[in-house]
Amino acid sequence: MSNQIYDAIVIGSGISGGWAAKELTEKGLKTLLLERGENIEHVKDYKNATKAPWELPHRGGRTQEMINNYPVLKRDYALSEKNLNYWVNEKESPYVETKRFDWFRGYHVGGRSLMWGRQSYRWSNMDFEANAKDGIAVDWPVRYDEIAPWYSHVEKFAGISGSKEGITHLPDGEFLPPMDLNCVEKDVAARIKSEYKDQRQMIIGRVAHVTGPLPGRSNCQYRNKCDLGCPFGGYFSTQSSTLPAAVATGNLTLRPYSIVTKILYDKDSQKATGVEVLDAQTNQTIEYKAKVIFLCASTLNSAWVLMNSATDVWAGGLGSSSGELGHNLMDHHFRTGASGDAEGYEDKYYFGRRPNGIYIPRFRNMNGEKRDYIRGFGYQGGASRQGWNREIAELSIGVDLKEALSEPGKWTIGMTGFGEILPYHENKAVLDKNVKDKWGLPVLALDAEIKENEINMRRDMMEDAKEMLERAGIKNVKGRDSGYGFGQGIHEMGTARMGRDPKTSVLNKHNQVWDAKNVYVTDGSFMTSGNCVNPSLTYMAFTARAVDHAVSELKKMNL
Numbered sequence: 001m002s003n004q005i006y007d008a009i010v011i012g013s014g015i016s017g018g019w020a021a022k023e024l025t026e027k028g029l030k031t032l033l034l035e036r037g038e039n040i041e042h043v044k045d046y047k048n049a050t051k052a053p054w055e056l057p058h059r060g061g062r063t064q065e066m067i068n069n070y071p072v073l074k075r076d077y078a079l080s081e082k083n084l085n086y087w088v089n090e091k092e093s094p095y096v097e098t099k100r101f102d103w104f105r106g107y108h109v110g111g112r113s114l115m116w117g118r119q120s121y122r123w124s125n126m127d128f129e130a131n132a133k134d135g136i137a138v139d140w141p142v143r144y145d146e147i148a149p150w151y152s153h154v155e156k157f158a159g160i161s162g163s164k165e166g167i168t169h170l171p172d173g174e175f176l177p178p179m180d181l182n183c184v185e186k187d188v189a190a191r192i193k194s195e196y197k198d199q200r201q202m203i204i205g206r207v208a209h210v211t212g213p214l215p216g217r218s219n220c221q222y223r224n225k226c227d228l229g230c231p232f233g234g235y236f237s238t239q240s241s242t243l244p245a246a247v248a249t250g251n252l253t254l255r256p257y258s259i260v261t262k263i264l265y266d267k268d269s270q271k272a273t274g275v276e277v278l279d280a281q282t283n284q285t286i287e288y289k290a291k292v293i294f295l296c297a298s299t300l301n302s303a304w305v306l307m308n309s310a311t312d313v314w315a316g317g318l319g320s321s322s323g324e325l326g327h328n329l330m331d332h333h334f335r336t337g338a339s340g341d342a343e344g345y346e347d348k349y350y351f352g353r354r355p356n357g358i359y360i361p362r363f364r365n366m367n368g369e370k371r372d373y374i375r376g377f378g379y380q381g382g383a384s385r386q387g388w389n390r391e392i393a394e395l396s397i398g399v400d401l402k403e404a405l406s407e408p409g410k411w412t413i414g415m416t417g418f419g420e421i422l423p424y425h426e427n428k429a430v431l432d433k434n435v436k437d438k439w440g441l442p443v444l445a446l447d448a449e450i451k452e453n454e455i456n457m458r459r460d461m462m463e464d465a466k467e468m469l470e471r472a473g474i475k476n477v478k479g480r481d482s483g484y485g486f487g488q489g490i491h492e493m494g495t496a497r498m499g500r501d502p503k504t505s506v507l508n509k510h511n512q513v514w515d516a517k518n519v520y521v522t523d524g525s526f527m528t529s530g531n532c533v534n535p536s537l538t539y540m541a542f543t544a545r546a547v548d549h550a551v552s553e554l555k556k557m558n559l
Helices: 015-026 064-069 130-134 144-158 183-195 238-248 299-307 399-405 452-471 536-555
Strands: 005-011 031-034 252-255 258-266 271-279 285-295 336-342 358-360 377-385 411-420 428-436 442-447 475-481 516-521
Touching: 005 015, 005 271, 015 031, 015 238, 015 285, 015 536, 031 285, 144 238, 144 536, 183 358, 183 377, 183 411, 183 452, 238 252, 258 285, 258 299, 258 516, 271 516, 285 299, 285 536, 299 428, 299 442, 336 377, 336 452, 377 452, 411 452, 452 475, 516 536
Parallel strands: 005 031, 005 285, 031 252, 285 516
Antiparallel strands: 258 271, 271 285, 336 411, 336 475, 358 377, 377 411, 428 442
């Protein structure tokens, strides 16, 4: 049997788990990285990454069998034959929707780092102070100055492409060269800046893609097939970045097909001693021991692991003494905005398939403004020319249709708002022991919804988008609100929030579980509020910071 004693154990191999493994191993700790799903090896296992649509049985689409087998995934864009093996088998791993919740999961080495949107933004002091200012939930126990060096640390390694803009509430970072706005976007950006007297800005997205020298990885090739896995290593993922770094130390052991069923807890020392693992292939139960444990299984699965741990001490599980474990579940609400036609650019086009778009940082509820909601939203989107699959009402068959489709169509531009959801205590995940998964383990029941604050915000998200496009000279502008199902943002946060007081939070300022100081939780579950920007860069920064703290505490014999 393989070694069962390590310096550190990392549960989950996605964005946070990959970073934990890298940082721990580079600091000399013999580390076991546990992943509940299969191993997907960089390059070799990206089976469809270089295939053309006509090389796939259904041209990359979805079949009726897939629709029947994936009742949740079918609700959005993610279901297709191109990367179906990256998504969870929903029959094997069900969950209960007390209220509708679209939970899109990736159970494999790398997790959703293979499929993420790669938008990477820093938080500012405005965001870390928001809860205290608004008197909701609990105050973040950290401020921007504490996290800024760790943002820099992870940006330099991950490779974040972006432009320095000097926006106080969207701090600049350690950027590789920015991708270019196209001709329509440049003109619209200039008009928005002028129309709103520099109070609103359209910039190129800040994205985890290599656009300049970065050891071990190639520049982004502008193929825009990122969710198939990038054989060039052009975007940040566990496979392209943190895992090779961890392996290179000689200190990493990777074990796929390992479902962590509980963290083992010693009530006398008030510390964790290791983990219990169920082998997903053999159903064998194995225990692994370690001095420190990093729980990075993703927001909902990390809550599940904690709820299943130390139940002989706390009925609600490890970290439940505050009554907050599983609560304060957040996401980003979106699917509302506007689009229209850009005229006068028929002689212009753009290079490649840029895997990025525009970003308009938050501008509402700032500088003393007060709406009928708190917090705010930003926009993502972009301009492009219609392609061969556009509809041409006058033509349905024949030579004329073929000739028309050999030229690009009209220019359009659109933007979609991404809004903050407040950390409501009643939005929660709980164990449902009446429903079991393939391995006989209880599943989560998810009970969350947006409330009046977010509903009021959505009105502005659409109307402001319409107004900006119209004032920028865009024609035929139409607003849209396609509705939002909780979870669709794939930015689950909360469930094990950090705070200043063990009576009101699960974790302290270093991401340690108050009830077990050698357990660190550094995925989205630690988030005390959600902001309106994509959260993954913040997970990376807090993970690296937590590892630094853990190793320091180990050296002091405090863990």
